Amino acid sequence: MNINVKKIGKNEEEYVEIGCYEQDGRVNDIVRFVKSLDGSISGTKDDRIYEIPVTSIYYIESVDNKTFIYSSKDCYETTHKLYEFEQILKERNFLRISKSVVLNIMKAESVKPALNGRFSCILRNGEEVIISRKYVNDFKELITGRG
């Protein structure tokens, strides 16, 4: 597959164009990746596909090999893997806080202790997610800027 990057003038709108024989899963993956960088992620709910703005995502969770995106009130399923979100959204203040959760730090309201060295993060919508012991230091480093 040839990859061409073309510089354009500041007055033009940036675009990504894909030349393909057919729009297969590979092409759809590229489209989803570009969309996520651009600020939205596709997710399905009740057999409908929605574009979820990254800024409205609270956290992303992996359960039984399925990945779910949680907004303030809704939950969407996605075909992406959790580690992909971890990489894609790293620059947008998302952080892995446990084996199964990637959290949007901007949606966290406060932190309180949970049992056994773990912490519980209370989100702006009142939900709670666990920061496991292994990831507490990463969380501290990100919010204190000592990363």
Add this chain to the structure above:
Amino acid sequence: MKEHIKDNLMNFFIIVTLVNIAIFIWGNLLAPDQNITYMAFIVPIIDGLLGIIPGLVMYSKRELTMKQMILREIIQLVSIELIILFFTFGFSFNATKIPMMIAVIVSVAVIYLLVIVIRYFLDLRSARKMTDALKIFQESFSSKADPD
């Protein structure tokens, strides 16, 4: 694993301090005239080491649910009770030792609970610091954050 060892090291020092206090209290209550040797200084350290063994052995890489965590805490407490009883009294059992055995069982349970409580308060302080840092972090990005 690193965090687990750090946790257990902190537990060790808390246990050593609390065992010292327990020896002082029970000693005054049950045997106020007893003379003790320098060996008595090593007892809290050995108790501290014995107290963290079940925690080290029962380390799990899996992220446990709250139920599993509570169950593990109970199993750990029972294990520690048995280890400390064996260390203190060995296999020799006679009725005159019962008050002392009860004192040890109660002490271990109280110390176990106190370690959890002390760790909770240390974590509470950490959590408050994290919440403050979180607010500062979010404010620095507030222009990018969505109002939702």
